[in-house]
Amino acid sequence: MISLPKTYWKIPEKEDDFLPSACLLLEKRRELATVEQALAAKKEEFQMKMEELQDRREELERKEGQLKQAILKFDKFLKESNWICIQNTAASKTLELGQIKLAALNLFQMVAKHRKLSTDVPPDDTEAQLDLVQLCIGDLIDILANFRKSEPTPVSQPEPMTESQSELESR
Template sequence: MNLCATMTLEDKEVFQMPEQKEDHLPSAIRLLERRREFSEVKQALATKKEEFQLKMERLKQRRVELERKELQFKESREKFDKFLQENDQKKNRAIKKAKEERIIKKEKDKEIEILLEECENLNMECKRTKKKQDAYMMYNAFMLKTLSATKEFNETRDIIARYETLKSTYNDLWEANQINQEMIENIKQNDARKTQEKNNEILGYDKQLSTLLMSLETCQNEALFLESKWSHIWKTTSQAAAKSQQIKMATLNMFNVIKAHQRKLTPEDITTLQQLDHIRIFGEDLITITKTISNPEHHRQEEISVAR
């Protein structure tokens, strides 16, 4: 790598172009100068090429020598690795054997400890059994006294059987009592739940009742308002009817006066509007007559203008 780097730097130095001459030289002189520089560069390149070939040859020889030494080193390393591997195998076998022996020793020691512990436990169990036996001798004496005192039981096992029966009966009764207690608790829970549901229903009905009472009060207020409005309408209608009746009576009286004054035959079933129409016509005629009497000259001119 260093040789290649050195050669690269030298080649760069060889191929550096000479400095440019001044531009005022003639072209022929510049051409000759260029040719001279080219021949110098070519000669330097050939020299460098020969040097490069020599260096490559030396590198090749060195490479062959390195490969030979590398092969020798590889063979030596393989032999050494094989030697180390054999030593490791021997060492591993020795370690494995020692480890197995230690494991066997530990297992044996553990078995000895277990056996010693079991022996100790058996001794303790034997002592406890002896104590129980001594304690139960009192009950045996009591059972023998009971058998001698009563004729109901013939043997000790009969007393034990009776005790087991009573104990079983007690357990059954206790379980039945537990079941009954659970049933009672369930009934209480159901009763409480139903009571809560009924209370909720009562609250709902109370809310509905409050709503209905409010609606009833609203309806009553509306009814009172409508009754007062109806009373006002009835009063107004009654007053209007009375006024209408008064107007009809006044109209009929005026119509009868006009009828007596005109002395004309009129139908009997004439309506109030028709009577008012007759009164209007009579009034207009009366106004015309009054104007004629008060201003006859003006009336004559009007008759002349109407005639024309």
């Protein structure tokens, strides 16, 4: 009998060690196919998530564009609305100035007519008109002050008596 070295007399530790290498190769191929299927499923899931994220990104970009347009429209509305407000304020102030100038012209014409002065002051020279009105008012104040000085001081009159007071005096 031939004696073999002890290294060839190895006892298998696991059941897999009894399987021939062709079976092991088939089993490894099956495991590889399972792993590849799982990898393909993960790739497909990843691809679907990427497509979903791309759709969401496109939707966000579309909404961002809409928001920018809305902001531009609102900015236009605010503008210059401010411009309408400025125009209204200017119109109001212009009207008020016109009324003041007409009132000054009216006072000037009344003073000129009363004093029989020439009205050679231009109608748009409000300052000169008001200067003449001021002179007239100053003259009237002086006249009134002189009149009050020359007026005698009034003597106070006794108050009329009531019936009960006159009865008391007669007693």
